[in-house]
Amino acid sequence: MGRILVVDDEPSMRRILVSNLRQEQHELVEANGVGDARRLLAECRFDAVITDQKMGDGEGLEVLAAVHDNDPALSVVFLTAFATIELAVESMRRGAFDFVTKPFVTEALLASAARAVEHTLLLRENERLRDTVLRLEGSSEITGRSAAIRRLREQIARVAPTNATVLIAGETGTGKELVARAIHHSSPRSSKPFVAVNCAAFTETLLESELFGHERGAFTGASHAREGLFEAAHEGSLFLDEAGEMSMAAQAKLLRVLTDGLVLRIGSTKPRQVDVRLIVATHRDLRQRAQEGLFREDLYYRLAVVPLSVPALREHLEDIPELCTLFLSQAARDLKVSPRKISADAMRALMNYDFPGNIRELRNLIERACILSTGEEITAENFPVPASVSASSDAVPRTPTALNPDHLAELIPETSDLREFLAAVETAIIQRSLKMTGGAQAEVARRLGLSRSHLSYKLAKHRIKSVTR
Ligand SMILES: Nc1ncnc2c1ncn2[C@@H]1O[C@H](COP(=O)(O)OP(=O)(O)OP(=O)(O)O)[C@@H](O)[C@H]1O
Ligand SMILES: [Mg+2]
Numbered sequence: 125m126g127r128i129l130v131v132d133d134e135p136s137m138r139r140i141l142v143s144n145l146r147q148e149q150h151e152l153v154e155a156n157g158v159g160d161a162r163r164l165l166a167e168c169r170f171d172a173v174i175t176d177q178k179m180g181d182g183e184g185l186e187v188l189a190a191v192h193d194n195d196p197a198l199s200v201v202f203l204t205a206f207a208t209i210e211l212a213v214e215s216m217r218r219g220a221f222d223f224v225t226k227p228f229v230t231e232a233l234l235a236s237a238a239r240a241v242e243h244t245l246l247l248r249e250n251e252r253l254r255d256t257v258l259r260l261e262g263s264s265e266i267t268g269r270s271a272a273i274r275r276l277r278e279q280i281a282r283v284a285p286t287n288a289t290v291l292i293a294g295e296t297g298t299g300k301e302l303v304a305r306a307i308h309h310s311s312p313r314s315s316k317p318f319v320a321v322n323c324a325a326f327t328e329t330l331l332e333s334e335l336f337g338h339e340r341g342a343f344t345g346a347s348h349a350r351e352g353l354f355e356a357a358h359e360g361s362l363f364l365d366e367a368g369e370m371s372m373a374a375q376a377k378l379l380r381v382l383t384d385g386l387v388l389r390i391g392s393t394k395p396r397q398v399d400v401r402l403i404v405a406t407h408r409d410l411r412q413r414a415q416e417g418l419f420r421e422d423l424y425y426r427l428a429v430v431p432l433s434v435p436a437l438r439e440h441l442e443d444i445p446e447l448c449t450l451f452l453s454q455a456a457r458d459l460k461v462s463p464r465k466i467s468a469d470a471m472r473a474l475m476n477y478d479f480p481g482n483i484r485e486l487r488n489l490i491e492r493a494c495i496l497s498t499g500e501e502i503t504a505e506n507f508p509v510p511a512s513v514s515a516s517s518d519a520v521p522r523t524p525t526a527l528n529p530d531h532l533a534e535l536i537p538e539t540s541d542l543r544e545f546l547a548a549v550e551t552a553i554i555q556r557s558l559k560m561t562g563g564a565q566a567e568v569a570r571r572l573g574l575s576r577s578h579l580s581y582k583l584a585k586h587r588i589k590s591v592t593r
Contacts, residue, residue: 126171126241294434299483316360342391
């Protein structure tokens with residue numbers, strides 16, 4: 125049952141078509157010729173079109189063209205007199221869905237109309253799924269307002285327009301792939317392919333053939349020649365995920381591509397020129413692996429032209445509320461649950477957890493809580509975070525939760541001089557950062573969201589001695 129546009133310039137013919145199609149509960153709209161059909165196609169959405177071939181003001185093929193302009197998923201069925209069967213073949217070639225010869229048998233018309241409607245709906249569903257996948261995969265929205273995430277976004281914006289190879293380091297689930305996609309999407313290559321490959325997912329030989337392709341008969345099982353992902357990513361970006369897991373042999377080949385831009389398929393002697401921007405991610409310390417001899421040092425330096433480090437979630441806990449809002453709305457959309465809110469105690473539990481699985485873990489926790497919670501609000505019980513770090517523990521809340529006035533009040537001695545107290549807090553925070561960074565003032569300023577000069581001022585004001593590295 126669908127909404128069908130019936131196009132014919134003969135009123136009597138339209139009447140017969142409509143009365144037949146009505147048996148199947150279709151909703152029917154009539155168009156008196158090509159011009160009328162064009163107008164209606166631009167105005168309304170249909171699930172199928174049934175059109176005559178030859179009409180006073182034009183041909184069925186023009187209706188087909190109008191359909192392609194307005195709604196390429198819409199299926200068109202041609203009604204065709206026996207004499208114009210060649211025209212019908214031509215219309216099929218141009219993308220018509222089906223044709224029914226006149227005079228028609230009712231069953232044939234109804235069957236064709238039903239299939240046309242079904243086909244349109246399937247194509248639309250497909251389109252919708254593709255959009256969803258694109259949105260999920262291609263979404264390069266990096267959420268967060270913390271100094272750490274702001275800096276990451278700035279770095280992405282600076283590196284994206286260049287062709288430089290980027291090495292993204294970060295713990296699992298921190299958003300390395302999201303960063304890689306963001307770089308591609310903001311680069312001049314954004315309309316070209318973004319090809320992602322997880323180096324850890326392949327055996328040594330398979331990874332090589334995956335990346336560089338192979339010729340027919342290059343190895344047992346290579347029954348066809350196949351282009352590799354480097355060729356597939358031509359003019360676009362290739363994302364090598366878990367690059368630290370690459371074998372020494374694959375590393376040697378990769379180095380060659382990076383040096384001269386030439387790819388050699390396995391079993392081939394003919395190098396192919398490729399233009400690919402490489403984005404690499406790893407959860408390992410590649411520099412250290414290079415020093416240990418587990419990763420080629422020369423390749424490391426080629427990859428780490430621009431090193432980017434994605435912060436662990438525990439380093440920007442203040443982004444949790446905003447990330448929660450994002451994941452709650454995504455969960456409502458994807459899991460088809462009613463929009464949920466997070467209760468204050470649940471939020472406290474989240475802010476006190478240190479998220480070894482980082483943002484992915486937060487996302488999974490929220491999805492699970494959306495499914496488990498029955499009411500509108502998600503409570504702390506819906507977050508099965510380890511008790512030792514959850515809000516139910518007696519642990520002193522860490523900074524972001526402490527920003528909550530209630531918590532803050534608990535930390536402050538009852539009789540305290542405000543200025544003295546604030547100075548002590550500032551001193552403690554700065555000293556801790558100095559210690560954590562080995563005295564790197566630029567890094568301290570970045571972590572604390574201060575300018576270098578502002579930090580210098582505070583160091584002087586509180587007479588903090590900066591440690592030398
Ligand atoms: N800043 C962010 N804003 C919004 N969503 C994010 C952010 N960072 C990560 N995510 C989401 O968290 C999930 C994990 O991100 P991603 O897959 O990019 O991490 P990863 O570092 O590649 O993880 P792994 O090391 O496990 O491969 C994804 O669903 C991603 O969309
Ligand atoms: Mg990843």
